[in-house]
Amino acid sequence: MSVPFVRTGPEAARRVQRLLQVAPPRRILIMGREHIGDVVNTTPGIAVVRKSFPHARVVVEIGERAAAVLENFPGIDEVWPRPTHQGALGKLRRVREIKRAHFDLALLFDDTNDLVLHAKLGGVPIRLGIWRGVKYEELFCAYVPFVRKKHELRDHIRELLEMMGCDVSGYRPRLFPSEADRAAADAALRDLGEGPWIGVHPGASEPKRRWPIEKWCALVDALHDRGLRVLLLEGPGDGALADAIQAGAGTMPSRIRSQLTVLSFASLTSGLDTLVCGDTGPMHLAATMGTRVVALYGPAYPEHTGPWGEGHRLLQEPCPCPERHPRHCTGACMEAHCPRKVADAVTETQALLP
Numbered sequence: 001m002s003v004p005f006v007r008t009g010p011e012a013a014r015r016v017q018r019l020l021q022v023a024p025p026r027r028i029l030i031m032g033r034e035h036i037g038d039v040v041n042t043t044p045g046i047a048v049v050r051k052s053f054p055h056a057r058v059v060v061e062i063g064e065r066a067a068a069v070l071e072n073f074p075g076i077d078e079v080w081p082r083p084t085h086q087g088a089l090g091k092l093r094r095v096r097e098i099k100r101a102h103f104d105l106a107l108l109f110d111d112t113n114d115l116v117l118h119a120k121l122g123g124v125p126i127r128l129g130i131w132r133g134v135k136y137e138e139l140f141c142a143y144v145p146f147v148r149k150k151h152e153l154r155d156h157i158r159e160l161l162e163m164m165g166c167d168v169s170g171y172r173p174r175l176f177p178s179e180a181d182r183a184a185a186d187a188a189l190r191d192l193g194e195g196p197w198i199g200v201h202p203g204a205s206e207p208k209r210r211w212p213i214e215k216w217c218a219l220v221d222a223l224h225d226r227g228l229r230v231l232l233l234e235g236p237g238d239g240a241l242a243d244a245i246q247a248g249a250g251t252m253p254s255r256i257r258s259q260l261t262v263l264s265f266a267s268l269t270s271g272l273d274t275l276v277c278g279d280t281g282p283m284h285l286a287a288t289m290g291t292r293v294v295a296l297y298g299p300a301y302p303e304h305t306g307p308w309g310e311g312h313r314l315l316q317e318p319c320p321c322p323e324r325h326p327r328h329c330t331g332a333c334m335e336a337h338c339p340r341k342v343a344d345a346v347t348e349t350q351a352l353l354p
Contacts, residue, residue: 008131012142016128017165025105027057029098029124031115034063034084035205036262036281037305038153039070040288042109044171045157049107050075052166059101061094066281068262072176091118098122109157111146128164130156152304173288173308177263185268188256197231198223198346199269199286200253201277202245203238208299208331209278213241217248218339219276224251226347231256231272233265233282274349276342278334283307292349294342298334299324313345 006012028049032042039062050058057077060070064081080097083090091114098106099122106119108129116139119127131143144159146152158168177185189195200220204210223230230253234242242255260268262285269275269286276294277283279302283295287307294313295302301324302314319333 007137007140007142008145013163013165016142016163019126020105020164023104025053025056025103025126027101027103027105028053028059029101029103029106029119030058030060030109031106031119031129032060032062032109033112033153034065034082036066036069037284038110039063039066040173040175040281040284041151041153041308042157043069043073043173043175043288044154044168045107045109045161046070046073046076047174048161048166048168048171052161052164056104059103066262069175071263072178073174074176094118095121098124107160108140108143109153109160111152111156116140128160130160148301149303151306154308173284175263175266175285175288177267181261181264182267184258184260184264185271188258188260188268189271192231192254192256195229195271196273197254197271198228199231199233199272199275199277200245201233201235201275201280201282202241203235203282204278204280206299206326208326208329208334209280210334211278211296211337212335213244213248215335215337215339216245217250219342220245220249220253221251222339222343223346224253226343228346228350230254233268233275235265235282274346276346279305287312294345294349296334296337296342298331299326299329311349313349315342315345 059078060076061080061082064083067079067081070079095118103124105126106124108116111130111132116127116136120139127141129143130146132146144156158171161168202216220230232242232253232255266285266289269291270289272291274292275286278296279300283293284307286293287309292311297316306314317333317336321329
């Protein structure tokens with residue numbers, strides 16, 4: 001009777017650790033997600049890999065929309081931006097690129113199915129990652145199983161690194177704005193005058209994660225009534241949304257109209273007292289820079305996608321849907337947030353400030 005090949009658990013961890021000790025990888029491919037917040041939450045894993053394999057060449061493949069997150073990140077030899085809509089030919093080109101690079105080890109920090117297939121077709125002999133339990137289990141040499149109650153990236157990536165025997169002390173997201181990024185952020189805030197500032201970022205890529213404009217307007221007025229200075233922030237494509245809030249609010253919030261890079265935006269958030277936003281990339285950028293956030297959650301689970309650090313207020317209303325996911329949720333839970341309650345949460349974060 002044949003013995004089944006064990007791909008997860010203590011036995012798999014012992015096998016992986018022996019393999020990595022006997023033949024340390026010289027060329028490592030880290031494959032991650034495509035959204036800004038996801039890449040921010042991948043940075044702890046990248047740092048651990050660099051520390052654990054100091055002599056290896058480390059290449060990180062992530063979605064092109066979030067590649068700017070990794071600018072100036074120490075220890076990355078190359079970033080491969082992955083096109084958002086690459087199609088079958090684009091995927092084939094990437095597989096060929098992986099094959100030409102002769103990687104020893106692929107770390108699948110993205111739990112989607114296709115990337116482990118790309119690593120296999122690209123001839124990477126050791127493939128370790130996160131498996132959601134859908135398909136391609138046999139393509140992993142070892143994996144950690146996806147568990148809904150854990151943070152979808154930070155916890156699972158840390159468990160994968162522990163399986164590999166890596167030292168995960170000091171495990172936390174990090175960003176590295178340049179001097180130019182910091183100067184641009186300082187200049188933008190300096191032009192506005194003295195703070196302190198409450199940042200308000202109303203944008204979201206997923207419509208069901210967006211709070212109605214009239215409620216953002218009511219929040220701006222409520223914060224103003226409490227003596228707090230509001231700074232309206234926007235990302236690419238949010239101009240019309242910011243215009244509508246400025247026009248609809250009874251008070252005029254300050255606004256930064258200049259287009260900031262991802263890391264200059266992150267640097268700017270470090271100058272805020274609090275950032276109010278949805279479950280979006282700016283939430284993770286601000287939290288990583290040490291700024292408290294008040295985040296409005298709708299079709300997602302805070303324990304699953306929440307920001308790094310303490311002192312944040314993650315607000316969520318009851319949902320009538322069987323699952324909090326944009327594909328299934330009506331968005332009613334997002335619309336149910338009350339501006340007064342959000343303003344109360346901001347006031348509470350102000351009380352925590354030193």
